Amino acid sequence: xxxxxxxxxxxxxxxxxxxxxxxxxxxxxxxxxxxxxxxxxxxxxxxxxxxxxxxxxxxxxxxxxxxxxxxxxxxxxxxxxxxxxxxxxxxxxxxxxxxxxxxxxxxxxxxxxxxxxxxxxxxxxxxxxxxxxxxxxxxxxxxxxxxxxxxxxxxxxxxxxxxxxxxxxxxxxxxxxxxxxxxxxxxxxxxxxxxxxxxxxxxxxxxxxxxxxxxxxxxxxxxxxxxxxxxxxxxxxxxxxxxxxxxxxxxxxxxxxxxxxxxxxxxxxxxxxxxxxxxxxxxxxxxxxxxxxxxxxxxxxxxxxxxxxxxxxxxxxxxxxxxxxxxxxxxxxxxxxxxxxxxxxxxxxxxxxxxxxxxxxxxxxxxxxxxxxxxxxxxxxxxxxxxxxxxxxxxxxxxxxxxxxxxxxxxxxxxxxxxxxxxxxxxxxxxxxxxxxxxxxxxxxxxxxxxxxxxxxxxxxxxxxxxxxxxxxxxxxxxxxxxxxxxxxxxxxxxxxxxxxxxxxxxxxxxxxxxxxxxxxxxxxxxxxxxxxxxxxxxxxxxxxxxxxxxxxxxxxxxxxxxxxxxxxxxxxxxxxxxxxxxxxxxxxxxxxxxxxxxxxxxxxxxxxxxxxxxxxxxxxxxxxxxxxxxxxxxxxxxxxxxxxxxxxxxxxxxxxxxxxxxxxxxxxxxxxxxxxxxxxxxxxxxxxxxxxxxxxxxxxxxxxxxxxxxxxxxxxxxxxxxxxxxxxxxxxxxxx
Ligand code: GDP
Ligand code: MG
Numbered sequence: 001x002x003x004x005x006x007x008x009x010x011x012x013x014x015x016x017x018x019x020x021x022x023x024x025x026x027x028x029x030x031x032x033x034x035x036x037x038x039x040x041x042x043x044x045x046x047x048x049x050x051x052x053x054x055x056x057x058x059x060x061x062x063x064x065x066x067x068x069x070x071x072x073x074x075x076x077x078x079x080x081x082x083x084x085x086x087x088x089x090x091x092x093x094x095x096x097x098x099x100x101x102x103x104x105x106x107x108x109x110x111x112x113x114x115x116x117x118x119x120x121x122x123x124x125x126x127x128x129x130x131x132x133x134x135x136x137x138x139x140x141x142x143x144x145x146x147x148x149x150x151x152x153x154x155x156x157x158x159x160x161x162x163x164x165x166x167x168x169x170x171x172x173x174x175x176x177x178x179x180x181x182x183x184x185x186x187x188x189x190x191x192x193x194x195x196x197x198x199x200x201x202x203x204x205x206x207x208x209x210x211x212x213x214x215x216x217x218x219x220x221x222x223x224x225x226x227x228x229x230x231x232x233x234x235x236x237x238x239x240x241x242x243x244x245x246x247x248x249x250x251x252x253x254x255x256x257x258x259x260x261x262x263x264x265x266x267x268x269x270x271x272x273x274x275x276x277x278x279x280x281x282x283x284x285x286x287x288x289x290x291x292x293x294x295x296x297x298x299x300x301x302x303x304x305x306x307x308x309x310x311x312x313x314x315x316x317x318x319x320x321x322x323x324x325x326x327x328x329x330x331x332x333x334x335x336x337x338x339x340x341x342x343x344x345x346x347x348x349x350x351x352x353x354x355x356x357x358x359x360x361x362x363x364x365x366x367x368x369x370x371x372x373x374x375x376x377x378x379x380x381x382x383x384x385x386x387x388x389x390x391x392x393x394x395x396x397x398x399x400x401x402x403x404x405x406x407x408x409x410x411x412x413x414x415x416x417x418x419x420x421x422x423x424x425x426x427x428x429x430x431x432x433x434x435x436x437x438x439x440x441x442x443x444x445x446x447x448x449x450x451x452x453x454x455x456x457x458x459x460x461x462x463x464x465x466x467x468x469x470x471x472x473x474x475x476x477x478x479x480x481x482x483x484x485x486x487x488x489x490x491x492x493x494x495x496x497x498x499x500x501x502x503x504x505x506x507x508x509x510x511x512x513x514x515x516x517x518x519x520x521x522x523x524x525x526x527x528x529x530x531x532x533x534x535x536x537x538x539x540x541x542x543x544x545x546x547x548x549x550x551x552x553x554x555x556x557x558x559x560x561x562x563x564x565x566x567x568x569x570x571x572x573x574x575x576x577x578x579x580x581x582x583x584x585x586x587x588x589x590x591x592x593x594x595x596x597x598x599x600x601x602x603x604x605x606x607x608x609x610x611x612x613x614x615x616x617x618x619x620x621x622x623x624x625x626x627x628x629x630x631x632x633x634x635x636x637x638x639x640x641x642x643x644x645x646x647x648x649x650x651x652x653x654x655x656x657x658x659x660x661x662x663x664x665x666x667x668x669x670x671x672x673x674x675x676x677x678x679x680x681x682x683x684x685x686x687x688x689x690x691x692x693x694x695x696x697x698x699x700x701x702x703x704x705x706x707x708x709x710x711x712x713x714x715x716x717x718x719x720x721x722x723x724x725x726x727x728x729x730x731x732x733x734x735x736x737x
Contacts, residue, residue: 012060013173014089018082018113019097020106021068024125026050027156028097029065032166042067042081057170064091070105072112074226086116087211093119093172095165100137100153101129103279107271111184114146117212120181121168122151128158135279142278145506147182147434183214185432185508186266188425189254193247194218200243206234220244221251222260254519269393269510276397276509290511294394303398310391314382315475318375318455324639325374333367334667353551361547364604366540375459376421376452376528383421384523388515392417397507406486407493409433410507412442416485419449420478421527423693426451427700440705441489441497444713447693448485450478453596457688460600464669465681473682477689484690484720542594543601550605578687578725579680579733589687595694600668607671679732683725690721 017025030037033052042049050065066085067078074080086094096113098106113120124130124137143151150168154161185191197217202208207216219227221244231237231244251259276298297306338359345355386392392414400410411433419426426446433439458477462470549564556562560569560583568587575581584606592599676684692698692714701710 011058012062013093013169014091015061015063015169016066016085016091016094017063017097018066018086018094018109019068020070020099020109023097023099023106024156025065025068025097028123028162029063031156031159031162033063045077045081047077047081056166059170059173061169069109071109074224086113086118090118093121093169095121095123095169097123097125099126100124101126101133101135104271104275107274108267111267111270114182115184115218116215117181119172120149121172122146122149123165124151124153125156127153128155135281138278145274145277182506184267184270186263188429190221190251190262190266193221193251197221197243197247200240204234204236204240206236218263221247222263254522265510266508269508270506272509273507293512297391297394298397307395307398310386314379315478317382318379321378329371329374333363333371338363357547360605361543362540364601366543366601373528373532375455377524379452380421380524380527381520383418384520385515388513388519390510390512393509397509400507406489407497408441408489409438412438415442416446416449419446419451421452422530423447423449423451423697424700427697427704430704437497440709441492443701443705443709444492444716445485445489447697447713447717448481448488448690450481450689453694454688456597456600458685460669461672461681461685464672465676465678477685480686481689538595539598539601542591542598546591546602546605577730578683578722579729580676580684582675584675585684589691592688593692593695595696596688599688604668607668607675679729679736682732683729686728687721687725690717690724692717
């Protein structure tokens with residue numbers, strides 16, 4: 001719009017007053033403009049239009065009193081006028097008049113005005129009423145949370161604060177254009193679609209000039225009828241319309257018909273977070289159910305213990321519910337599937353090497369990883385439940401103070417929790433953090449969060465070396481990861497990130513919701529299928545390559561003499577101080593960089609293959625196998641159900657133990673017992689926990705933060721992992737003697 005430069009020359013500023021009905025807009029309008037008013041109608045509407053002007057500090061200010069509105073949706077003519085004026089006429093500044101005594105209700109509109117990207121001044125009017133009701137507001141914090149936006153407390157009916165408002169409008173006009181705008185961040189599913197749509201909008205010149213792409217994207221996803229129609233009537237929007245219908249389809253799969261409700265929830269979450277952080281509420285207020293639950297979950301003393309207990313429950317569930325299936329899947333893969341492949345291949349006369357490639361290479365490698373799918377399903381289901389129900393946002397809120405001690409914001413917490421599933425979505429989830437340095441710092445700490453790909457390694461080693469304490473060993477790996485992240489975060493925020501601006505942002509607190517089963521299943525499957533896809537692609541490829549490296553030059557007797565053995569052997573002395581300087585351990589760590597699950601699949605190939613063909617049981621028949629599988633599945637289902645019931649009723653023994661502990665040993669754990677001592681096993685586990693995240697994570701870091709930071713992250717991980725492993729091994733030897 002050209003008005004920008006013209007206005008600047010003549011020092012003319014257009015100010016729009018926006019707010020809920022009865023917030024005090026007209027009172028402010030009258031006080032500002034005095035007698036210089038003009039009353040007419042909005043073109044084509046019966047709604048009254050009042051405009052006026054005043055001079056201040058060398059500026060000619062034109063003020064437009066927009067009709068009172070609760071939102072900027074086109075529900076009513078008033079709201080549509082307010083919306084179109086702000087978005088299309090683009091006033092130099094919107095003065096958003098807020099009734100401070102009804103903060104939560106009024107701020108919904110504020111959230112929407114912020115989204116338009118127009119420069120905003122927030123006026124907290126009716127401060128006298130708010131004060132009288134015992135609802136004081138921390139104005140500085142309020143402004144800080146909105147990215148330093150001017151926030152002016154007023155009592156318009158008494159003229160209090162209006163001078164400051166005039167002053168602010170004038171000085172804001174001087175530096176307009178560089179308003180650091182704060183946006184509502186929606187749920188990750190929605191954000192993904194907003195981003196895709198905004199990009200498509202950006203490619204349409206007719207639209208990207210007229211609208212802030214993100215704003216239009218949100219409104220289109222919300223399904224704002226007249227805007228959808230407007231897009232349809234704009235030439236050159238075919239691709240955009242396609243992207244839109246696909247986005248809406250994907251979101252409908254998750255939210256059903258209620259995509260607009262989910263968006264509104266996002267804004268309410270923003271508002272609630274802002275209010276909770278800036279206004280002390282009197283005790284006698286009527287509380288909604290959400291408020292009542294919040295009183296407990298965000299309680300200063302109870303919040304963190306509740307969070308820790310919930311996470312403990314999640315991991316117990318993952319372990320207990322998935323353990324029986326783990327045995328079962330392992331049995332099916334190393335039993336019938338291997339057997340059948342063997343039979344089928346020899347029946348068609350396949351050469352020995354091909355049979356070995358298929359069974360020792362592909363099935364051992366990929367199967368060794370697929371064994372963990374049941375555990376992942378449980379884990380992702382539980383994480384999705386915590387996230388979709390709105391609980392994770394509370395956890396982040398509660399952790400805010402603890403996180404700020406690490407130089408981080410509470411918002412860093414959710415990416416870190418999500419990283420327990422997989423570091424890659426964790427890295428991308430840092431996008432919700434507004435400040436770049438806070439985002440990078442979080443991105444550097446994420447690799448220390450133990451992702452599910454590391455879980456197989458803990459399980460295998462835990463079972464092999466600490467059968468009585470496997471659960472505790474696994475749990476402590478997660479805790480150690482967190483402790484290391486805390487220590488590194490503490491150090492980095494006092495050194496490398498010392499000068500980073502400590503931005504404060506609103507923490508969205510969406511209303512609690514019963515997650516829909518469909519949404520949970522979609523999220524669970526999205527993540528697990530990523531894992532399965534990895535098994536079917538990268539891990540498959542690495543398994544095949546590895547098999548060749550292990551069997552070349554052709555005819556090697558001892559895998560140690562193979563190419564792979566020689567490379568690993570050459571690198572292994574690095575790990576001598578950590579107690580696992582064997583070529584096998586080194587080799588599996590090298591391939592583990594591709595994906596940490598591969599540590600296990602590599603070991604399955606190296607160690608189990610090494611153990612000899614002793615496990616070659618007598619061939620079984622197809623029918624007995626199928627029967628075994630069915631029986632195994634039913635048995636696993638029942639025992640999983642029992643264990644889940646036990647987990648959910650801590651302290652009560654529902655099912656007395658049946659003394660059937662015949663040790664959940666897989667072929668690999670047995671083989672490992674000969675290769676590691678408990679201390680070197682522990683050192684190895686620590687190394688696996690802390691060393692370089694997989695290539696996919698590094699790629700995500702490069703994508704989000706650039707090469708330099710990704711490299712720093714790799715170096716940081718390698719050195720910390722090595723130090724920790726050496727420390728544990730040497731310390732352990734001293735202790736044990
Ligand atoms: P509008 O609907 O936003 O234009 O609101 P008005 O300007 O018409 O104000 C609604 C009512 O609130 C009027 O009776 C005003 O006198 C009163 N009012 C406006 N500002 C304040 C204030 O800061 N404190 C108090 N106590 N009353 C106010
Ligand atoms: Mg009015």
